[in-house]
Amino acid sequence: MKKLIEVQSLTKFFPVLGGVFSRPVGWVKAVDNISFHIFEGETFSLVGETGSGKTTTGKTVIRLIEPTKGKIIFDGKDITSFSVSEMRPLRRSMQIIFQDPYGSLNPRMPVGEIIKEPLVVHNIGSKKEQEERVVEIMRLVGLRPEYLRRYPHEFSGGQRQRIGIARAIVLNPKFVVADEPVSALDASIQAQVLNLLLELQQKLALTYLLVAHNLAVVRHVSDRVGVMYLGKLVEVAETRELFDNPLHPYTQALLSAIPVPDPDVKKERILLQGDLPSPINPPSGCRFRTRCRYAKDICAEKEPPLIDVGDGHYVACHFVKVGKKAEYTPST
């Protein structure tokens, strides 16, 4: 399988400004030295809790945020140091869908204009062709073309998310970052939008990077999943493998925390102690050690590398051995 995206040692620190001269007095280590790849045509998901760096990663991959360090290879080209004008033609093939369907659409622009704007910006086609394309895309995402002249406030949340999706795919991109695309939507609307995303992926051969915290949704739509904790990638595996056989103690706790709609299932819950530490001053060694029930001295001293334990299942934990995932015995 061809890798469409390859991310190497990606790092993003945000400065914490302080003092009279607003100098950096510290750094928020939002994303700290992570590497992963995304195959062409697949859905790769990043999961994790607030502050884990998943959204920053998603935005950095398409250079909406500039990385502090690291390399981003898109379709064989190292785009990390591309200038704005070099990026422009590439922008057509990478798009993003945002979480908030209320805040991400210009309220003063009719829907037809919103969807057409990328075509105008990139100067694609004649006026007539652009208008035809808008109608075609509206039909594709399940919006009635006669609503072309309506404004965003006249649409419901689910329909607005369809507008956001239409705008993202109008340029026929290869790669779409979907940042929490359904978490602001009501339960009965979520399924409609998820179905649309799956359908578009098949029809247009899209590659998705999905950023989400709802693990049930992630399990449903993803091919592979990466779990993030405090700016680090702690586990990556194929979806089924990750959910059936989670190896990192954090992934195990995260999965056990999800309620299931069946009163007969009594889940054995792994309760994590305390809260997420500050990303400004993360724990030494393994960042999860302060909440990990298996933590030992080595976890504070050495940072565990992300290692392949077989079949593309990667884990960053001192107690998981290479090629021997069955022998995971982190007890005292």
Add this chain to the structure above:
Amino acid sequence: MENNEILLDVKDLQTYFFTDDGVVKAVDGMSFTIRRGEVLGLVGESGCGKSVASLSIMRLIDKPGKTVGGEILFKGEDLLKKTEEEMRKIRGSEIAMIFQEPMTSLNPVFTIGDQIMEAILLHQDLSEEEAQKRTIELLKLVGIPEPERRFRQYPHELSGGMRQRAMIAMAISCNPDLLISDEATTALDETIQAQILELMKDLQKKIGMAILFITHDLALVAEMSNNVAVTYTGKIVEYSDARNVFKNPKHPYTYGLLRSVPNLLSKETKVELPAIEGMVPSPYNMPKGCHFSPRCPFATDICRREMPELEELLTNHFVRCFHPVEISKEVV
């Protein structure tokens, strides 16, 4: 403890909002009961009236809203007939409430300790010193580490999970008989949500309080509740114990919702979800007959003409539908 005693008996509650654009029947004839020590889950999408129902019980509905009909019998006495003075004594001491966003429900200029102490001093005959001791005990009870230090801290110094714990400490400070939890864990991360849910279950057992558990998340209800009421457009459409509702849903809305929301137990992934079509109707433009009929795959002429009553279809299983889902289909 008299386990079977009915604590709260809501009969045909109607709370309407009289707006310039028309009357919104936010709660339109809801009836439900909660026995001592029991958890009732009130579940529905945004705009189904679940929060308005809880605010009606607390008599916290403001203009243009008004509770125009029904009875709210709490320990046999109708709360709607109480004076404001009498209600103030009940609120906080006998019925307590926790909300979704603990930051906006806590006063930012008072310390956590002061705010919890205020409730204790208001409702209980304790000296300041005793109240302080009790507050620290409560902080310990809800699992806040270093309670003496936290006592003197301000809300912004606490994390989201800690704030929600402080809110719970405040809510249970006077040993209420009923706790209303309105989306109390929605804004929290999964692992923190798990901590708070365990805490609520634990406290419910320890001090024997009943909980009205309001949420949009079906899976959470399955986990927390004895009984479940599913609401749609201000009416209860299905009402029974949790097993019946989740294992044998009879209302097409409940059935559709359970099938369409991805969950960790579903066998197939990356397939089209059986989504419910359309969306919740506008409160200003309710369809004739059954409000779910425009989205219902089983709807016939009678559904579009008349609103069905909530009837006992099976023992202790109430459904508001002319064509309840017949066969017990495997849902999850």
